[in-house]
Amino acid sequence: MKPYIVEEFSNGILLFTINRPEKRNAVNYEIMDGLEHALNLANNKKVKVFAITGAGDLAFCSGGDLSAFHCLRTEDEAFEMLNRMSDLLVKLFYLQKPTVALLNGTAVGGGCELASACDFRIARKNVKAGFIQGTLAITTGWGGGTFVSEKLLPANAMKMLMEASLYDTKQLEDLGFVQMIADGDLLESSKHFLEKMLRLDVNVLKAYKMMFINKWEKAGLKERVKEEVRRCSELWEDEAHHKQVAKFLGIK
Numbered sequence: 001m002k003p004y005i006v007e008e009f010s011n012g013i014l015l016f017t018i019n020r021p022e023k024r025n026a027v028n029y030e031i032m033d034g035l036e037h038a039l040n041l042a043n044n045k046k047v048k049v050f051a052i053t054g055a056g057d058l059a060f061c062s063g064g065d066l067s068a069f070h071c072l073r074t075e076d077e078a079f080e081m082l083n084r085m086s087d088l089l090v091k092l093f094y095l096q097k098p099t100v101a102l103l104n105g106t107a108v109g110g111g112c113e114l115a116s117a118c119d120f121r122i123a124r125k126n127v128k129a130g131f132i133q134g135t136l137a138i139t140t141g142w143g144g145g146t147f148v149s150e151k152l153l154p155a156n157a158m159k160m161l162m163e164a165s166l167y168d169t170k171q172l173e174d175l176g177f178v179q180m181i182a183d184g185d186l187l188e189s190s191k192h193f194l195e196k197m198l199r200l201d202v203n204v205l206k207a208y209k210m211m212f213i214n215k216w217e218k219a220g221l222k223e224r225v226k227e228e229v230r231r232c233s234e235l236w237e238d239e240a241h242h243k244q245v246a247k248f249l250g251i252k
């Protein structure tokens with residue numbers, strides 16, 4: 001089974017699907033390579049909106065693949081992986097067209113960071129999401145803390161990060177994290193959400209997105225993401241983190 005799927009629709013939506021439902025769409029290096037490939041395709045002027053979703057109906061993305069990354073023990077080893085994914089999420093954040101995360105299921109940890117790198121989040125009714133990294137004795141490490149602090153009211157962003165909890169769709173909507181709760185098919189609901197944008201020329205969408213990109217550039221966003229990655233790498237090395245990951249993986 002291919003670990004990811006890239007589909008271009010005639011209405012201008014390019015859809016990237018993480019296709020590892022058996023691992024709750026956890027992100028490993030293959031998925032990172034796939035995301036990089038899809039982001040390169042998204043620069044084509046035929047693409048008006050870039051969308052991301054997960055295969056199956058249980059998880060959008062469960063964050064970093066703990067079995068793949070459990071072997072990363074030191075700050076530097078962690079930084080290399082975290083930096084690779086954070087560079088990709090910055091590229092997604094700065095994509096010069098609208099981006100949308102279609103939350104087909106649970107978005108936890110890095111999965112919530114992936115969703116926060118998009119301009120919009122549309123969720124199915126029974127979805128839960130949260131930055132649970134704190135329960136693993138680390139912080140966000142792919143840029144999600146920086147992204148969400150740009151997207152939500154400061155108190156709501158800090159609440160989501162510091163509570164390290166899962167929220168339901170009503171809570172996510174109240175926090176301003178989710179812009180629409182889908183009633184029925186997620187892709188159809190997203191087309192309804194996007195239909196007014198999709199009728200505009202891609203250059204108009206690009207010009208408006210540049211207004212936000214310029215603001216983020218002036219706010220030192222890329223440097224703040226690098227600091228976030230470094231802070232997470234430092235915590236990653238601590239025994240407290242390795243112990244929590246081993247517990248999840250059932251390793252004594």
Ligand SMILES: CC[C@H](C(=O)O)C(=O)SCCNC(=O)CCNC(=O)[C@H](O)C(C)(C)COP(=O)(O)OP(=O)(O)OC[C@H]1O[C@@H](n2cnc3c(N)ncnc32)[C@H](O)[C@@H]1OP(=O)(O)O
Nearest residue numbers: 022023024026062063064065066067108109110140141142
């Ligand atoms: C900076 C980002 C940072 C990083 O590490 O890079 C993070 O993302 S930290 C957060 C890492 N993610 C997690 O801690 C989430 C772990 N997963 C879960 O909490 C649950 O699996 C959940 C809530 C996503 C779904 O629960 P559900 O009961 O539906 O499924 P299972 O727990 O039974 O899992 C099924 C199957 O998938 C494997 N799995 C799930 N998540 C991951 C993951 N993140 N990495 C690797 N494998 C994962 C799980 O082990 C099961 O595999 P199986 O072989 O069937 O036992």
